[in-house]
Amino acid sequence: RVKNYKAAAADYKKGLSFSKKDYYAYYKVAYFMLHRSKQPKKVLTLWSEFIAKNPKNAKAYSARSSVYSKLKDYANAKKDLSAAIQNSPKYIWYHSQLADLYKYKLGSYQEALGV
Secondary structure, X not given: OOOOHHHHHHHHHHHHOOOOOOHHHHHHHHHHHHHOOOOHHHHHHHHHHHHHHOOOOHHHHHHXXXXXXXXXXXXXXXXXXXXXXXXXXXXXXXXXHHHHHHHHHOOOHHHHHHO
């Protein structure tokens, strides 16, 4: 099994040039970079670029918040989840993620109950 992650990342990135607004194309690149190449800071940059082009995409804010959480940057994770909720207020998953962030990472059970 060949594990040429650098070449694979380059191929994934080429694909983004064809679909600058396609969330799933970015998701595939971000997932690969985070889990195979272990490059969370580059993943943050990638999601930030996508969000700049698609500021109403709640999924992107949620995805970036997960990376912030992985880096223990809970303040920015909270901001992104709040943005996801603002852009998609009826999607319960974002509320649940924010409650989990309050409860497990920020130790604020009262705020978790208020989400």
